[in-house]
Amino acid sequence: MTAAAPNQPKGLYAKLFEPKRLGIMAPGTSVLVYAGLLFWTIVVLFPLYWLLVTSFKLPIDVNEGPRYLPFVDYEPSLHAWDYLLVEVGGDTFRPYVNSVIIAAISTILAVLAGSMAAYALARITYKPRFASILSFVVGIIAVIVLTVVAGVPWWLSLIVGLAIFALLARTVARRFRARLGNGDILFWMISQRILPPVIVAVPVYVMFQRIGLLDTHIAMIITYATVNLPIVVWLMHDFFLSIPRDLDESAEMDGATKFQIFFDIVLPLAKPGIAATSLLVLVLAWNEYLLALFLSSVDAQTMPLLVAAQNATRGPQWWSMSVLILLMIIPVVLIALALQRFIAKGLLVGAVKG
C-alpha cells in the first residue's frame, strides 16, 4: 500500500504561505521577506545618508538638531566642503595622498609576496624539524643577550647567533624526529593576526624611532604590508588549492619553471581570488588607525587620523568629519565596482573535463 499524496489544503495559512504555483513566492512570505530586506537596507544606508546631509550642515544645524531633510529642515551649505578643500586644502590633500600611496603600495607588496607564499604552501610539502626551529629561537636569544646584556656590537652578535643556529641545526636538531607540516606553518602565519595589534605597536614604534624612519611612508608601508601578509596567505592558499594541480604539471612538462608556472598559469587563474583579497587588504590598510597613530604625526599622516583629529580642540566637528569620511569612501567604492567583475567570474571553466 502506498499513501496517497495529501490534497492541497485550503485554510488561511495555506493561502498566505503556500505558493499557488512552482517558481513564485506565496503572498505572506513575500511580505515578510521584503519587509526584512527593507529594514536591513535602511539600517545599512541610513548612516551614509546621515553623513551626506551632515556634510552640508552649518554648525548651528547640527547643534540644534536633529534635522533630517535638506531644504526642508535646514538650508544646505557648502561651508564644510569649502573650508576643508579650499581654505585648508593642503592639510586635507596631504593625508589623502599619503593614504593612497601607503594603502596602494602596501597592498601590492602584501598580495605579491603573500600569494607567492600561499602558492608554495599549496603545492610544496614542507616538513621543517621542530628542533631546527628551536635552534633558530636559541640563536635569536643569543643575539639579544649578547647585544643588550654583554654590549657586543650588533653585527658581531648577529654572526654569533647565526653560527649557533647553524651549529645546533646541523648537529643536535638532526637527532629529533618531530616535524611540522604545511598546516602548522599556515596556522603560525594566521596566528600573527590573532593577537591584538596593540601588542606590537610599541615595539614597532621603538624600532622605527631607532632607525629614524618614524613618520615616513616607508615605515607605514612596511608595517601595513607585514600586518596584512598573513591574511593574504590565508585567503590565497584556498584559491590556489582550488586550481587543479594538473595545470601546474602540464606546464612543467611543457618546459616552464616554477616562476613561469606561477605567473603564466596560476596567477591569471587566481584573478578572482587576487581581486577579492586585494580589496580586503586595501580596505584594511585604508582604514587602519591604531598603528598609524603610533607611526605617523605630520608627513605620513593618513586619513583616519585626520578624521579623528576633527574631534580635537574645538569639540567634535561633525560636518568636517562627514566631508572627510565621504572623501574616504569614494575611492573604495570605485575600486570595489572595478574589481567586482573579476570576483564574480569563474575563470576555471573549461580547464579540465567538461
Place this chain on the structure above:
Amino acid sequence: MQVTLDKLSKSFGPVQVLHDLSMVVEEGEFLVLLGPSGCGKTTALRMIAGLEEVTSGRVHIGDRDVTDILPKYRDAAMVFQSYALYPHKTVAENIGYPLKLRKVPPPERDKTVREVAAQVQLEDYLTRYPRELSGGQRQRVALARAIIRRPAVFLMDEPLSNLDAKLRVHMRAELKHMQNTLGTTTIYVTHDQVEAMTLAHRVAILNHGRLMQFDQPKTIYRDPANLFVASFIGSPPMNMVDGNLSNGEFTGPGFAHTLGKDLSVGPAVIGFRPEDCSVVAAGNGLIPAEIYSNELIGDHTLVTCELHDSSAAPHTVTVKMDKDFEAEMGAQIAIAIDPAHLYFFERESGNRVRV
C-alpha cells in the same frame, strides 16, 4: 627513442605502490600500461615523466639516465586525463605554449601551431578558448600541445576516459593512426582492456604494483601467464572453476578431466573462455550444468549456466553461443570445451600450470 625502466620502485610512506618494475620500451613502440585502479600504472608513468620522485631504480630515455633530472629536460610530452588545458589561453596559445617557453620566435611559432592544428583538425578553432570546445576538441588540443614539440616520448594518462563511448572509439583510431605516422615512442596508461588490446604493440599488465605479464596483445589473450591476467583480459571474462589437480586429473564440481601429463598441484583452477565452449545436451560435454539465463546481445547470445556445486555458493559460467541459440531457463544441459583451450592455474599463487 628507447625507454628503459630498471627495477623502478615507489613507496608513499610505508605503502609500496610499485615493486621493481623493469621493462624496455622499444623505439617507436606503442606500449600500454594496463591494470585495475591503484595498480601503480599512473605512478609509473609519472615517474617516467619526472612528476614523481623515484624511490629506487633508474629511468633511461634513449642513452640518458633521466632518473634525477627535471621533467623539462626529459624531452617527454604528456597528455593528462583531464587534458589540463590552460583555460585563460586560446587554443593557439595553448598549443604554442611549449614553443613559447623554448623562445621560438612568434612568426615561426604561429606557423608550427597552424601545421599541428591542421594535423588534428583544429584550424578553425585557434582563437577559441577551451571552455568553448567540446570534449573531443579539447582532447585534440591536448594532443596538439604534445606533438608540437616533436618529443622523444609521448606519455598519456588515460587520455580517452573523459570522452563518451562513441567518441572514444573514434579518437582511439585517430590516436593509433597518429602514433603510427609520427613513429614516436608512446607509453599509454589505461584501465580499459579494449583500449589496451586495440592500441598497443605490447601491453604491460600491472597488479598491486607488480608486472604480471608484458607481451603482445594476442599473446596475452591466448597465453595468459597467470590467473590475474587470464581473468582481467577478455570480455566477458574467462570462466574460472575451482577444483583439485592431482595425479594428472582435474576434479571439479560434478566433473573430472584427465590431462595428458601426470601433474599434481593440489587446489587448482580451471579456466576457459566463453567463446571456446558451447552448450550441449545433458550427458554429453564435460561439465553438467543448468541454464540460469540467456541474453541476446545482437550477433551472439550469452548463456549463463549454473554448475551443480553442492559445496560452495552457486557458481556460474558464461558461454558464448550463436545468435539463434534458444533454451529454457532451468533446462539441464552440459558444457563442452575444446581441451586445447583449457587453462590450469594454481589456486594459491595464481601461477599458470602448463599442460
